[in-house]
Amino acid sequence: MAAESMTGRETGTPLVKRGLAEMLKGGVIMDVVTPDQAKVAEDAGAVAVMALERVPADIRRDGGVARMSDPEMITGIQEAVTIPVMAKARIGHFVEAQILEALDVDYIDESEVLTPADEAHHIDKWAFTVPFVCGATNLGEALRRISEGACMIRSKGEAGTGNIVEAVRHLRSIIGDIRKITQADSAELYDWAKHLRAPLPLVREVAETGWLPVPMFCAGGISTPADAGLVMQLGAEAVFVGSGIFKSADPAPRAKAIVEAATNYRDPHILAKVSRGLGEPMPGLEIDGLETRLADRGW
């Protein structure tokens, strides 16, 4: 919620919330489960960490209900690093979000990786001072989340699989539809709004600017420097790496390599150099063999 103080300072405005997402561009946001992992991420050059109890690969393996992390664990990570700390709330669980805001996290991820708390509604994100990032598999979903107040979109991919194919599908879907909309005439935009189930003013804005009104990052399945290069060349503005770092054989050098890949994503010589000798990546999963598709969560 935006507020203005006596001295004319305004906090929580859309620009201030989007501003932090702008500062994270070109960077890597890493999932961490302990303060030690958070230090490894910061030392490798992460622009932010996502504090959570289990990485998506473990959530997938363990099953059951996945919830917001223990505040003690989030606070421990906040004390360990100086970079922004994000945390996840369940879809629609606005009280988990209130708690995360009270903990002073820098960004809340309303995330399909956790078990949804509401099967029809997402959180009204305008009601918060802390900014939100939400996942999307297509342009309509992205615009619905933005209409609810999300200040950053991440393409969902399929978290915890180490398989990039779904991230690529979602990015291509979102960016492909943006390209088509920029070619549409004004009458066609009404149909696009209906087809995307998205507010007409946001569809018009996309048509005029050729991009979402907020930054778009990529998540779900990134486990190598080449994966980071792929999604950045496709148009992602930064990357989230979940299980891909701390489920690999040697996390620290891999983390550093993915950071360098996100910066030098157009230079195959640098990508070749940083990809050398990183050890085993996380074991991957075929999408067709999955019991639960996390990307299907969200409405």
Next chain:
Amino acid sequence: MKVGVLALQGAFGLHERVLNRLGVAAVQVRTPQELAEVDRLVIPGGESTAISKLLDANGLADPLADRLADGLPVLGTCAGLILLAAEVVDGYPGQHCFGAVDVAVRRNGYGRQSESFSAPIEVEGWESDFPGVFIRAPVIESASPDVDVLAELDGAPVLCRQGSTVVSSFHPELAEDDRIHRWFVEQDWSTGHRWFTGHE
């Protein structure tokens, strides 16, 4: 004139957009060769720890220090200010600070994201305020007498100049106001400093 924007990480795209709006050709700088070809440089906001490490990874730390020592005109915003400062109080171990402007800064001195804010900034000699946007911004805790403090907020400098180095703790690239960028690109730094009055 070729204006470079350090494009290792952060809001470099927004700086390019402002420069393009001003009709200036902006180029992204990621390598020593690209740095060698620019006449002016913008160091954007972002995470100063990440940018500092990427300067090392891309072999830019020494060439940048050399060019700054030679008087390369440079505009640093937020993380850019931290990298150009003489001292980072409670800084990250090994973080670069190139000392192009004699100020001491504290990272995240204005607090976490919940305390990020926008506020009108009164700039010396300007007819109207500049819309300042502060995102987990660094505080300038002290500035040497050699530094021109061009704007303050609640007693702390927020926009400074020393020689051909201009720094702000806020993000002019997030504002729909091009005056700071215009001053930085239009000023003839070789003939000394002339303060821009903020209007045509």
